[in-house]
Amino acid sequence: MYPQLLHFGRFFLPTYGLLVATGVLLGLWISVRNSAKQGIDPDKAWKIILPDLKTPDLDVALNQYLSHGNYQEYLAPFTDPRPPLEEIPLSEADVHAERARVALAASRSTTDRAAHQEEAQRELATAFKLDPTNANALVLRFELAAAKERPAIARKLTEAHPEDGRGWLLLGQALGDEGPSAERDAAFRKAVTLRPDDPTALNNLAWLQLQQGKASEAAPLITRAIQIAPYDPSLLDTLAAVQASLGRCSEAVASQARAIDALPEGVSAARRRDFEGRLDRYRTRCSSGASTAGAGAEGCRTSVPQDPPASTAALAAVSSLPGWRARRSSSGTGKGGCTGRSSLRPSSF
DSSP: OOSEEEEETTEEEEHHHHHHHHHHHHHHHHHHHHHHHTTOOHHHHHHHHSTTOOOSOHHHHHHHHHHHOOOOOOOOOOOOOSOOOOOOOOOHHHHHHHHHHHHHHHHHHSSOHHHHHHHHHHHHHHHHHHOTTOHHHHHHHHHHSOGGGHHHHHHHHHHHOTTOHHHHHHHHHHHTTTSOHHHHHHHHHHHHHHOTTOHHHHHHHHHHHHHTTOHHHHHHHHHHHHHHOTTOHHHHHHHHHHHHHTTOHHHHHHHHHHHHHHSOTTOOHHHHHHHHHHHHHHHHHHHHTOOOTTOBTTBOOSOOOOOOHHHHHHHHHHHTSTTOOOOOOTTOOOOOOOOOOOOOOOOOO
């Protein structure tokens, strides 16, 4: 069986070669099959998978090989998927804060939860003893604190480390829907300024703008977030709400369907129903032809303003992403979709 699976005279079939070829062909088949589900033309999918493929018609090339044995040698360039390493100096307090985070993570995945949680609290207490305003320790304390304690912790983080975008993002989240709108807006804007490539910060500000009826301002924010994290269900959910508010009904239906597809397997039934409920509302408004452009996050307006050029260009950029193609709803086309929910989005640091 190894290293040769079959051997007849001068012909032999190497086991490893067969396994590699099977894996490559299976991977290509799955990729093309999934792309078809997303509405991508198979020929375009092959171009995405093999960008340097010169043959315009893959079937013709395969038939040529089967009939005459002629083939083209193709070298596929693959980029290293590993992100570049970055060295970050850690203070002694940072080390204890990270050890607390590791212990806390272990408490969620092992049976000895109490011991790991106690270890996390000890490490966190040591970090604060060494540095009462340590940023990493304050972020972890924020995550462990009750909702009513979080605004004070976030404000302490912004005061001690005003150039750390995490503090401003956490402050905006801690204030919640009941907090002062102006303060939340300022906090999220500061977070985006300091963390322009953080999809969570972009998503939070986009949703807040949508709640305030500023869908055209939310469009470039959520578009940028989608470009960074194209398969995040929360971002796709916000994108659908923005598209619906701007009257781009069929696109909202496609984005919400994509958000549901992106939900992880272990997601709660309530969250999945929430996503599916919004999809049903978008489809209903599409089929009824209800005009909801300009609707905010809390309701639908009757006026239908023209799509601002900036928001049109921003949303159009989403369709140009690799593997992205809006799926048309079978319920028809029209303008519609509005929704209401909390602007609080999860963060991860």
